[in-house]
Amino acid sequence: MKKLKKLVVGNWKMNPSSLAEAKKIAGDVKRGVKNTKKTQVVLCPPFVYLYPLSGVPRTSVLLGSQNVFYEEAGSYTGEVSVSQLSQCKTSFVIIGHSERRAMGETDDQINRKVRAVTHEGMTAIVCVGEKIHDQHGDYLAIVKKQIQDALRDVSKKLLDHVVVAYEPVWAIGAQDAMPAEDVHEMALFIKKVLRDMYGILADGIRIIYGGAVNTFNAQHIIDGGYVHGFLIGRESLKAKNFVEIIKIVDLS
Ligand code: PGA
Numbered sequence: 001m002k003k004l005k006k007l008v009v010g011n012w013k014m015n016p017s018s019l020a021e022a023k024k025i026a027g028d029v030k031r032g033v034k035n036t037k038k039t040q041v042v043l044c045p046p047f048v049y050l051y052p053l054s055g056v057p058r059t060s061v062l063l064g065s066q067n068v069f070y071e072e073a074g075s076y077t078g079e080v081s082v083s084q085l086s087q088c089k090t091s092f093v094i095i096g097h098s099e100r101r102a103m104g105e106t107d108d109q110i111n112r113k114v115r116a117v118t119h120e121g122m123t124a125i126v127c128v129g130e131k132i133h134d135q136h137g138d139y140l141a142i143v144k145k146q147i148q149d150a151l152r153d154v155s156k157k158l159l160d161h162v163v164v165a166y167e168p169v170w171a172i173g174a175q176d177a178m179p180a181e182d183v184h185e186m187a188l189f190i191k192k193v194l195r196d197m198y199g200i201l202a203d204g205i206r207i208i209y210g211g212a213v214n215t216f217n218a219q220h221i222i223d224g225g226y227v228h229g230f231l232i233g234r235e236s237l238k239a240k241n242f243v244e245i246i247k248i249v250d251l252s
Pocket of ligand 1: 210235
């Protein structure tokens, strides 16, 4: 595998309930990873905490948002633009998370968001994943189409600004993660889809896994899954566990 910087992203979703807690978690993570060398860490809090946390970014801990809108400005009630995010020191954006897809976000909207984000030099964390890991392998076509749709008209020169987060929907919020061998199979498949789209340059795209990653399974998935890191929900709100997972990834 080409040597790309490893990546661990914390998706806080609509948590924690107070800014004080958000600052505490971010501070603990920042202190905990100060000796981490090879791994980029991205915290994705709710929009309203981005500005108060904008002192966090350092080389190893960066800020990301959980969504964005693709227009630059105007009458779009409730939306936030890429440039507004970048003023809060946000350099990553999670796009197309299954919880947003479930609320009606379409492949076309996801593609517009990916183009807006990469065009402005921020990194798009593009979430893909099947709802059911069926026996017939239909999930492969589903994931392939999600990738092709999300990256439509994204040029080769912007690929450094793309991360693919493979998150089987059935594993998100679940007790058990996907077995490492299956993660490996999907990572290879995604790599092939990307190579078919972009040729060898696709090897510059990091592929991370998300769905029930915790301190017990992280080592196994990173060793056997051959991914560049993780997208983590619940465990990213527990600074101690999150830091432990980051260290596992960093040392692997
Ligand atoms: P989880 O969530 O780690 O709590 O399963 C992952 C995600 O939604 O990105």
